Structures are given as structure tokens and as C-alpha cells.
Amino acid sequence: MTLSPSERRREIVNLVMARKTVALDDLAAHLGVSRMTVHRDLDLLEERGLLRKERGGATAESSLLFESNFHYRMQNDLAEKHALARAARALVEPGSVIMIDDSTTTLLLAEELEAIEFVTVITNSLAVCEKLRAHSNVKLVLSGGSYNQNLQAFYGLICEQSIAKLRADWAFLSASSIIGLSLYHQDQEVVRMKRALMAAAERRALLVTHSKFHTRALNHFGELSEFDRIFIDDGLDADSAAKLRQAGIAFELVHGQNTTRTETK
Amino acid sequence: MTLSPSERRREIVNLVMARKTVALDDLAAHLGVSRMTVHRDLDLLEERGLLRKERGGATAESSLLFESNFHYRMQNDLAEKHALARAARALVEPGSVIMIDDSTTTLLLAEELEAIEFVTVITNSLAVCEKLRAHSNVKLVLSGGSYNQNLQAFYGLICEQSIAKLRADWAFLSASSIIGLSLYHQDQEVVRMKRALMAAAERRALLVTHSKFHTRALNHFGELSEFDRIFIDDGLDADSAAKLRQAGIAFELVHGQNTTRTETK
DNA sequence: GTCCATATATCAAATTCCGTGTTATTTTGT
DNA sequence: ACAAAATAACACGGAATTTGATATATGGAC
Incomplete structure (x- = not known):
């Protein structure tokens, strides 16, 4: 081969x-x-x-x-991420304002937005920006900041202050790692940006693949309980799922197995 | 044919x-x-x-x-714009911080920066951003703001406030139109952004093709006298040149005739 | 300095991708 | 319902990219 x-x-x-x-x-x-x-x-x-x-x-x-490189991460669990993005799309109402973070998972949500009548998207991700720049149904607002080539997004003071000045109906985020009921990320400036997004949005949605339950990252950036909706692909092991339920965390299992092409017709 | x-x-x-x-x-x-x-x-x-x-x-x-479309403008006077960019490059010292505006002329300056050892570039232009994103010798800072598809750049409050918080050694700008000793642009939000850039930079350089002396645009955004260096291609008519000299405006005529390929070896 | 291994440059062959026109099918306006 | 127009699907040809062979240059060990 x-x-x-x-x-x-x-x-x-x-x-x-x-x-x-x-x-x-x-x-x-x-x-x-x-x-x-x-x-x-x-x-x-x-x-x-x-x-x-x-x-x-x-x-x-x-x-x-640290597995923090964008091109590398983009390849992992692609089918699952697509499924999560499709599921989360249902939350986006025509005319609403949403925030999308710098993750490769929520980037796929950007692709799904073509189907929505009209949306305002706020992001710090250059990748999201490039996906949406040609879509006339999307009003695109970029946070700005210092460019991080490794993450294909912008960070720092400029980024955080810009986000702090805006309001959105929903923020869509992902996390690098979930340990217990807490979320982690390996990078401090990413944590600051994510906190800014979470603070600026009316409601928050988390999109994570099951693989995030089996890795570790350095910096705490939030709790599962801070999210209004949580999407996880159905590769999640029964043990982890049980622990979440026990803690009273509501989440949705999304079907998206590694069938390389599962286009729902 | x-x-x-x-x-x-x-x-x-x-x-x-x-x-x-x-x-x-x-x-x-x-x-x-x-x-x-x-x-x-x-x-x-x-x-x-x-x-x-x-x-x-x-x-x-x-x-x-209104001839305000980015892709359209990009085609005009390409050779002249390249020559202006090459001339302006000499102002950029290694380690310095520069600002580049949303014009198609200064975009070509971005291409020239590969030769510089290390520079920090602040811009509101997505086109500049894309030119420089892969260059490891450039620290890239984007203003953010609302994306304007027509101009391939970001504007509005976010943009202006971000720029106001930064300082640079040089700002490189262009103008749509020059009438007398004044500069004009057809778009108000672009004017605001350009004023922010000019205010945030220690020194200012203007790059304009001679064709800008023969068009008109609605909004005043500055005076030639506000610039420390002015580059014009040598297609400038003798009459306009004389008037500038008479007014005590120092400028540099840059050779860049419409020789489609004049790569200096 | 020499020597050998490794890296770069160059070029031609193979392959892939892109632009185009033809034909078939669907959509639109009247 | 009809005709004109738009889209979709496919195949061809040429351009651009990828690849490996060869030649040349560079670097480190001695």
C-alpha cells in the first residue's frame, strides 16, 4: 500500500x-x-x-x-469532531451572536454555519476566520491579538480586551483535557482567552471527544458545571459516563464512530 | 488571441x-x-x-x-506598487515595530519583509496577515474588528481601540486620492482606522501611485505634511510634482514603470 | 587540511490537479 | 406546461506538483 x-x-x-x-x-x-x-x-x-x-x-x-500543534490536532478523531459540530449546530438560531474558540473541534462548527440563515461569529481563531470569510450570511468579528502560529489563533491583552467588550448568545468551546469535573489546557494564554469567551457569553456549550478524558494538561480553565450544554462522542467509556451522571452533569452522547465517511445522506 | x-x-x-x-x-x-x-x-x-x-x-x-473592491484594486499599477514597496522597505530596521494598513500597496511591503531579520508587524489587514503568518521572523499582531469582505480587513471599535493601545516605530499607509495637499478615502470606517494607525506610530510613511492624483474620494483623512516620508512612482506628472515642491513637501520618486517583469536580477 | 556522510540543487519523468467543454438533468420564469 | 437558463456529471488535455536520479556542495570527525 x-x-x-x-x-x-x-x-x-x-x-x-x-x-x-x-x-x-x-x-x-x-x-x-x-x-x-x-x-x-x-x-x-x-x-x-x-x-x-x-x-x-x-x-x-x-x-x-504536548500535542498542541494545530495541523497535528486537526487530524485526530475527525469523524467524531464532525459529529459533535453537527449536533451543536442545532443550538445556533438565525440572527444570533455566537463565539467560537481556537479548537479544531469548534472549527468544524464553523463549516456547519453555511446552513444557517444569518449569524454573527466572534472568534480569536484565524482558521475559523478563513472558513467563514467568504460566507455572506456570516458577520465575522475577530478578536485580534498576537498571532500564535502553532495554534493558528490570536492571544494576549488585545484579544482578551476585545472579547470582554462583546456579548454573545452562545460560546462554543472545547478543552484539551477533562479530569474529574474540571477542564484543563496546556497553555496559559489560551486559558485566559477561554475565560474571556465564557464570561462574555449568555450560555456556554462544550464540545469534547472522548479522548479528552484520557489525557492530562497543566492549567485548569473551568468546570463542567459552568456549561449549559455538553456534547461528547459516544466513544466515551461507561465508567467516565457514570461518574458524570453521578455528579449530576447533563451531557449528550453524539454518535460519530470512526466510519471514515458517514455522511448522513 | x-x-x-x-x-x-x-x-x-x-x-x-x-x-x-x-x-x-x-x-x-x-x-x-x-x-x-x-x-x-x-x-x-x-x-x-x-x-x-x-x-x-x-x-x-x-x-x-466605486472601485473599492480588494481584488480589483490589487490588479492596478502592480509594477509601480511593487517598486514603492521595495523603496519603503529600507525604512524597516531589524527589531523594529511597524504598522501596515489595509491598502493593496502596503500589502506588497509585507512581502518584502522576508528579507528583514526580525520585525513586529501590526495590521488590520487580513491579506497582510496571510502573507506573514508563516514567516517566523515576523511577530504578527492583528487589530481585530468587524471583517469587511470587500476590503479584506477589519474595522470598527474593536479595531480602533486595539490600535490605540499599541505603539510602533513606523506606520506605512496609502491613500485612495490626493487632492492638493490633502488625503482622502471613500470609506469612513477606513478613515478612522487610518487615523488610529497614524496616531499610534512614531513616524509615518505614505506610499502612493501617481494615479491617486487623478481620482477623487469623499472623506478627508489627513495631510501630506503629517508624513515623515512620502513615496510616489515616477509616473507622476510634472505639474503635480511642481505643486508639491512649491508647498515644501518632500517626496521620493520611485522608478517602477509598467515593465511587466523588471526583477532587478 | 582530508575524507566520508549528509544535505542541497537541478532536472526529467511520473503523477496529480485544474480548467474546459459536452451532455444530461434540474430549475426558473412566463 | 413550456422554453430558456442554470446546475450537475463526466471526460479530456494541459499545466503544475511530486518524485527520484544525478550532480554538486557542505559539514563534521579525524
Whole structure:
């Protein structure tokens, strides 16, 4: 089986992530392509901030070990994220004002908005901005701030102050990690931005894949109880689900298994 | 002679602009392509906000009649704008903080920044943002605000307040129109943004093509005397030049004639 | 400094993607 | 209901990208 260029690069990233460092010749042999091609792939991945290229091979960039890179995260659990986005779309009423955070999950919600008559979207995510810029049914408001290439979004004082000056009907957020009833994220400036979004919205919706229940991240940014609606894909293990129910947290299990193409007709 | 796709679309725009409305069949006949191709061109131009597609043809969007559309302006005097950008680049010192406005002229300055060691760029232009996002030598700060699809940039309260909170060494601006010693722009919210940029920068540089001396726009946004450096391409007529000199305005004539490819080796 | 391994540059072949026109089907306005 | 127009689907040809072979340059170990 021969991989497509993007699949091949993904495979390289996986190997680099698992082994932390990997030889160029090993990659060429494992992927069945020439050294030259591997060189070019590594150059590209270095551009994206996923790894550091060095003589004879490559090592993982620290950002990759935290799995915080946008391009990398975008690939994970895609089908589940799509399903969550489709489910959350029902909350968006024509004419309403919504906030969308910098996560790859809520980015997919942006794609769903084409179907809505008219919406105002406030975001700090450049990726969301690019998805919506051509849609004439969407009034787009960007927070601004300092650009973070790794997360494809804007942060800092400018970002937080802009958000603080706005009001929305709903804020749609995701989290990196859920431990107990608390939400975590690895990055402080992201935490500040998320707090600003949560404070500026009338109601809050959380979209998380079940994988978020099995990772850890450094900084606390909120509690499940702060959210009005919570969407989780149905890959959630029974144990975690039971604990949530026991704590009185209402959530919706969304069907979105790893069927690569499950377009609902 | 057969036109390239972009030339063909430009021709459509010119026709729509001149006639205000034009039939699809006329376009197909005049351009020597199939109806299907014209359909696809019109879809694309409608996406860009240049015209409105309607049964049997297309009509000009008002933004086009005011020549305020980004994609349209981007095509005009390209060689001259490139030359202005190259000249202005010399002002940017490594490590400095600069502001770039939403004009198509200063957008080309952004392209030139790759050569600079390290710069912080503050802008309200999404186009500038996209040019620079991948450059690791540029720290990018976006003002945020409400997105204007027609101008590919952000405006409004958020934008102005963000800019007011920042300081820069240089602001690089352009103008739609120069009448006497005054600068004009057709759009009020753009004027506000430009004033904010000018106020937030230590020094100001103006980049204008000679064609700006022969058009008119509604709103006053500044005086030539407010700028520390002024760059004009050498297509400027002797009469206008004399008047500037007489008024004691120092400016630099930049060579950049319509030689389609004058790459300086 | 030399030497060998690795990296970059260049080019031609292979492949993929994009633009186009044809035909078939659906939609729209009268 | 009808005709004109718009859209959808498909296939062809050419442009652009990707790839690996080769040649050249660079870097580190000694």
C-alpha cells in the first residue's frame, strides 16, 4: 500500500512523536520513498513547527510532544469532531451572536454555519476566520491579538480586551483535557482567552471527544458545571459516563464512530 | 488571441463595470469560451464581491462601481506598487515595530519583509496577515474588528481601540486620492482606522501611485505634511510634482514603470 | 587540511490537479 | 406546461506538483 503525501507526513509525525528522534534513512526505508522525498517532507513539517530537522534525521519539537500543534490536532478523531459540530449546530438560531474558540473541534462548527440563515461569529481563531470569510450570511468579528502560529489563533491583552467588550448568545468551546469535573489546557494564554469567551457569553456549550478524558494538561480553565450544554462522542467509556451522571452533569452522547465517511445522506 | 483565466475574468469585470449589466451569452461570444466557463467565472467573481450574478447575465456590485473592491484594486499599477514597496522597505530596521494598513500597496511591503531579520508587524489587514503568518521572523499582531469582505480587513471599535493601545516605530499607509495637499478615502470606517494607525506610530510613511492624483474620494483623512516620508512612482506628472515642491513637501520618486517583469536580477 | 556522510540543487519523468467543454438533468420564469 | 437558463456529471488535455536520479556542495570527525 502506497501512502498519499499527507498520509506519509502524518506517519512521519507519528514516528517522531513516538520515538522522539528518528533517522532519515529509517524513514526512507519505512515509507518506501527516496531520501530526497523525506528531506522535502521534513522541511515542510519543520515549517509547520512540528519537528526540528537535524543532520541525519529529525527530533520532535516540544510543541509536538504536548500535542498542541494545530495541523497535528486537526487530524485526530475527525469523524467524531464532525459529529459533535453537527449536533451543536442545532443550538445556533438565525440572527444570533455566537463565539467560537481556537479548537479544531469548534472549527468544524464553523463549516456547519453555511446552513444557517444569518449569524454573527466572534472568534480569536484565524482558521475559523478563513472558513467563514467568504460566507455572506456570516458577520465575522475577530478578536485580534498576537498571532500564535502553532495554534493558528490570536492571544494576549488585545484579544482578551476585545472579547470582554462583546456579548454573545452562545460560546462554543472545547478543552484539551477533562479530569474529574474540571477542564484543563496546556497553555496559559489560551486559558485566559477561554475565560474571556465564557464570561462574555449568555450560555456556554462544550464540545469534547472522548479522548479528552484520557489525557492530562497543566492549567485548569473551568468546570463542567459552568456549561449549559455538553456534547461528547459516544466513544466515551461507561465508567467516565457514570461518574458524570453521578455528579449530576447533563451531557449528550453524539454518535460519530470512526466510519471514515458517514455522511448522513 | 486567447486570454488566460485571470485576464478573461478581468475582461468580464471591465465589461460589467462599463455597461453595468451584461448578458451571459454576450460574454461567452465575446470571450470565445463556452457558457459553462462564463458561469464558473461569474460564480467566482460573485464570491469576490465584484458583481451579482442573475438569470441570463450579471450586474455590477456597487463596490465595483466605486472601485473599492480588494481584488480589483490589487490588479492596478502592480509594477509601480511593487517598486514603492521595495523603496519603503529600507525604512524597516531589524527589531523594529511597524504598522501596515489595509491598502493593496502596503500589502506588497509585507512581502518584502522576508528579507528583514526580525520585525513586529501590526495590521488590520487580513491579506497582510496571510502573507506573514508563516514567516517566523515576523511577530504578527492583528487589530481585530468587524471583517469587511470587500476590503479584506477589519474595522470598527474593536479595531480602533486595539490600535490605540499599541505603539510602533513606523506606520506605512496609502491613500485612495490626493487632492492638493490633502488625503482622502471613500470609506469612513477606513478613515478612522487610518487615523488610529497614524496616531499610534512614531513616524509615518505614505506610499502612493501617481494615479491617486487623478481620482477623487469623499472623506478627508489627513495631510501630506503629517508624513515623515512620502513615496510616489515616477509616473507622476510634472505639474503635480511642481505643486508639491512649491508647498515644501518632500517626496521620493520611485522608478517602477509598467515593465511587466523588471526583477532587478 | 582530508575524507566520508549528509544535505542541497537541478532536472526529467511520473503523477496529480485544474480548467474546459459536452451532455444530461434540474430549475426558473412566463 | 413550456422554453430558456442554470446546475450537475463526466471526460479530456494541459499545466503544475511530486518524485527520484544525478550532480554538486557542505559539514563534521579525524
